[in-house]
Amino acid sequence: MRRESNRHQLAAMWCWVALALWLTASPAMAQDLEPRRWTHQPIGTHSTVLAFAAQDSTIFFNPMIGITDGTANVNSWLFRYGYAFEWFGKTARVDGILPYLSGTWQGLVDGEPGRRSINKGGDPWLRVSLNLYGAPALGREAVADYFAEHPTRTTVGVSLGVSLPLGAYDSGELINVGRNRLALRPQIGMLHTRGSWSFELTGSVFVFGDNTDFLESTTLSQRPIYALQGHVTRNFDGGFWLGTGVAYAAGGEVDIDRTRIRYEVDNLLWNLVGGYQISSRQSVVFSWQQGRTQTDVGIDFDSWLLSWIYAWGS
Numbered sequence: 001m002r003r004e005s006n007r008h009q010l011a012a013m014w015c016w017v018a019l020a021l022w023l024t025a026s027p028a029m030a031q032d033l034e035p036r037r038w039t040h041q042p043i044g045t046h047s048t049v050l051a052f053a054a055q056d057s058t059i060f061f062n063p064m065i066g067i068t069d070g071t072a073n074v075n076s077w078l079f080r081y082g083y084a085f086e087w088f089g090k091t092a093r094v095d096g097i098l099p100y101l102s103g104t105w106q107g108l109v110d111g112e113p114g115r116r117s118i119n120k121g122g123d124p125w126l127r128v129s130l131n132l133y134g135a136p137a138l139g140r141e142a143v144a145d146y147f148a149e150h151p152t153r154t155t156v157g158v159s160l161g162v163s164l165p166l167g168a169y170d171s172g173e174l175i176n177v178g179r180n181r182l183a184l185r186p187q188i189g190m191l192h193t194r195g196s197w198s199f200e201l202t203g204s205v206f207v208f209g210d211n212t213d214f215l216e217s218t219t220l221s222q223r224p225i226y227a228l229q230g231h232v233t234r235n236f237d238g239g240f241w242l243g244t245g246v247a248y249a250a251g252g253e254v255d256i257d258r259t260r261i262r263y264e265v266d267n268l269l270w271n272l273v274g275g276y277q278i279s280s281r282q283s284v285v286f287s288w289q290q291g292r293t294q295t296d297v298g299i300d301f302d303s304w305l306l307s308w309i310y311a312w313g314s
Contacts, residue, residue: 033229035245036191037157037202038131038189038200038202040091042313045082045311045312046082046311047080047081047310048310049080049082051306052306053306056301057071058071067108069107072105074104076122078099079097079098087137089136090130090135091131091138095127096124096125098121099124101118101122102118103118120168123167125162126161127162132157133154151193154192155192159186164182165180165181165209169213181208183207183209189201189203197234198231202228204226204227204228206225206226206227208222218256219257220256223251223252225249227247227249232244239276240274240275240276243272244273245273249269250267267291268294269289270289271290281312283308285307287307290303
């Protein structure tokens with residue numbers, strides 16, 4: 001009986017770890033592809049974003065634990081607010097994201113079907129960004145003049161994001177949309193614009209707090225994840241723009257009660273994205289994204305995201 005109990009406990013640990021990777025790859029969570037991340041915005045600009053994302057995932061478990069045919073089908077509704085302001089003569093921005101997730105996870109555990117459905121709020125994100133170079137604090141009309149006078153320009157920025165453990169979490173359940181731990185995400189990036197073309201590179205580090213109320217009252221710890229993403233976008237006449245991007249993330253080894261679990265993140269992501277400016281205040285963005293694990297244990301996913309953006313201010 002003890003061997004069987006230990007086997008299922010290890011299976012539960014592996015299952016959570018793989019699902020944690022899925023949540024990391026979700027558009028609502030940490031690892032994402034975000035073009036135009038360091039765009040020079042006029043100070044005093046407010047923006048709201050309403051977005052819907054759909055994601056289908058295949059989950060690969062360690063074959064020794066007896067879980068097969070793992071899948072996840074998750075829809076996410078996102079609300080995002082941003083505000084650009086002046087900070088020591090530079091352009092800064094604060095953003096907040098509230099996600100709501102509705103999904104089903106299923107698979108075979110020792111040949112028996114298992115399933116869990118969740119319709120609850122996920123962990124909110126807050127982020128502060130500062131453009132250190134190439135983005136002086138200017139109003140809307142002054143920014144337009146600056147772009148006309150500098151068709152070739154470079155912007156360098158930094159940011160700090162924080163994920164707050166306020167999403168739905170039940171320590172008695174294996175699968176949750178909340179993660180019950182604090183996460184920090186420092187970033188540094190560069191955007192180079194040359195006429196209608198833009199080239200962007202962003203490096204990120206994800207630093208995690210401990211989940212001290214993990215399954216069966218254990219403590220889950222995770223080492224940092226390191227990620228790099230790059231984008232190329234092009235503006236067209238008529239308010240259209242198109243882009244593509246690629247990202248890679250690695251690290252994130254997991255300990256449970258200080259016992260190392262043989263798992264780490266090794267993900268490759270890519271996307272295609274396009275946007276259209278409906279009016280001076282409104283625009284829409286559509287993005288298709290794929291992610292593939294580079295190891296035998298992890299997540300492969302396909303997702304798409306549709307966003308409506310409304311901006312206002314001086």
